[in-house]
Amino acid sequence: xxxxxxxxxxxxxxxxxxxxxxxxxxxxxxxxxxxxxxxxxxxxxxxxxxxxxxxxxxxxxxxxxxxxxxxxxxxxxxxxxxxxxxxxxxxxxxxxxxxxxxxxxxxxxxxxxxxxxxxxxxxxxxxxxxxxxxxxxxxxxxxxxxxxxxxxxxxxxxxxxxxxxxxxxxxxxxxxxxxxxxxxxxxxxxxxxxxxxxxxxxxxxxxxxxxxxxxxxxxxxxxxxxxxxxxxxxxxxxxxxxxxxxxxxxxxxxxxxxxxxxxxxxxxxxxxxxxxxxxxxxxxxxxxxxxxxxxxxxxxxxxx
Numbered sequence: 001x002x003x004x005x006x007x008x009x010x011x012x013x014x015x016x017x018x019x020x021x022x023x024x025x026x027x028x029x030x031x032x033x034x035x036x037x038x039x040x041x042x043x044x045x046x047x048x049x050x051x052x053x054x055x056x057x058x059x060x061x062x063x064x065x066x067x068x069x070x071x072x073x074x075x076x077x078x079x080x081x082x083x084x085x086x087x088x089x090x091x092x093x094x095x096x097x098x099x100x101x102x103x104x105x106x107x108x109x110x111x112x113x114x115x116x117x118x119x120x121x122x123x124x125x126x127x128x129x130x131x132x133x134x135x136x137x138x139x140x141x142x143x144x145x146x147x148x149x150x151x152x153x154x155x156x157x158x159x160x161x162x163x164x165x166x167x168x169x170x171x172x173x174x175x176x177x178x179x180x181x182x183x184x185x186x187x188x189x190x191x192x193x194x195x196x197x198x199x200x201x202x203x204x205x206x207x208x209x210x211x212x213x214x215x216x217x218x219x220x221x222x223x224x225x226x227x228x229x230x231x232x233x234x235x236x237x238x239x240x241x242x243x244x245x246x247x248x249x250x251x252x253x254x255x256x257x258x259x260x261x262x263x264x265x266x267x268x269x270x271x272x273x274x275x276x277x278x279x280x281x282x283x284x285x286x287x288x289x290x291x292x293x294x295x296x297x298x299x300x301x302x303x304x
Contacts, residue, residue, distance in 0.1 A: 067152035069191040076180040078119040080146060084189075093147030097121075100271035102295040103174070103245065105215070106147045113150035113168055115188070118143050118176040118247065143178050156192035161250045161304045163258035165232055174247030176299055186250050210243035218268035218291050225286035226263040226277040228255050235260045235300055245297040255303035266296035 070084035082090060093114065096104040108114040121144050150156070158165040158173055165173075177186050213219065224238035232248075239246050244265065255261030262280075267273040268291040275284035284290050 067150070067154050067156065067192055069189065070150070071190075072115065072117065072148070072175075072188040073185055074117055074119060074175075074177055075185050076120055076177050076182065077122055078117070078144060078146060078177075080117060080148075086152075086190075089151045091149045091151065093149050095144050095146040097142040098145050099142050100296070101143075101266055102293070103247075103297055104145045104147075106145075106172070108170075108172060109149065111151075111153045111170065113152060113156060113170065113190070114172040115148045115150060115190075116172060116174045116247075117146045117148070117188075118174065118178055119146070120144065120178055150190065152192065154192045156190045159189045159191070160248055160302060161187055162189075163232075163250070163302060163304070165248055165302070166236060174245070174297055176247045176249045176297075179249055179251060179301075184252075210240075213243055213294065215294055218293055220289050221265075221292050223265065223275060223277065223284055223286055223288050223290060226260060228259075228261050228278055230260045232258075232260055232300065232302060235263060239263065239265075239298050239300070243294070244292070245294065247297040247299050249299050249301045250304045251301055252304040254301055257303045259303055261301050261303045264299040264301065265290070266293055266298065267291060268293040271296075 067089055068085045070082065070086045070090060073081040073083070078095075093106055098104050098118070103116070106114055106116060120141065153170065155167050155169045157167055160175065173188075175186065175188050177184075180186065221242040221244065224235075224242065226235050226238065236246055251261070263277040265275045265277070267275060267284075275290060276282060277286070279285050
């Protein structure tokens with residue numbers, strides 16, 4: 001029996017590759033898996049923060065927030081200029097006119113330092129700063145106090161025109177430029193932190209007695225001894241013992257640089273009256289009891 005030849009088989013068509021499913025886990029991640037990764041990272045971060053563990057990035061960020069140094073530069077009419085690596089830690093606290101030398105009561109938040117700069121307004125600059133201004137501001141002029149808040153709880157060292165003033169923390173520092181001549185610029189520098197650096201004071205003793213006193217009521221004080229050449233720290237301690245607020249001024253040619261040339265203590269009654277220590281021939285001397293206006297800060301003039 002004759003057999004017919006078999007027909008050749010047709011080649012099989014290759015299979016088309018399957019298109020991946022949208023969420024089959026191979027081409028695209030599942031949405032809930034990404035959410036789980038985010039949640040896991042957040043949980044890990046929370047755990048690190050809770051346990052105090054941190055990587056190099058966290059350590060660097062913490063170091064960047066440490067207060068380093070900042071400088072304020074101003075003249076008798078203000079025009080305050082800021083410089084230094086920590087100028088971003090400075091926040092303006094406003095500018096306010098002050099009459100008869102009375103200080104403006106700025107609000108200082110806890111954990112910050114308040115810097116108050118007293119100067120003349122622009123309109124009164126020419127007359128107030130011509131030559132050498134008088135010891136007390138003219139009666140017809142109202143000075144301006146411009147405040148700045150420094151966001152640091154560390155000890156900082158204040159220097160005026162390169163001379164150390166004091167160490168401060170959570171306190172108020174006042175600088176007065178109303179007695180400066182035209183074109184005479186003052187430079188206030190704050191630097192820190194200094195850790196256990198020698199010379200850093202311990203926290204000041206409780207001055208609860210001073211806090212309880214009425215800032216707007218005249219009171220009697222005993223004038224301390226302040227001689228030309230007295231160190232700033234000594235003169236400051238003697239004035240603070242009488243619960244007097246203090247501001248600093250820096251003038252050239254007023255004694256040995258970096259020491260106190262005189263202290264000016266305003267008296268109650270007339271806004272142009274004051275006692276000068278050491279005495280310039282006026283009334284009052286060390287040991288005398290005088291009536292003062294506590295709203296008007298005493299001024300320590302530091303030689304430049």
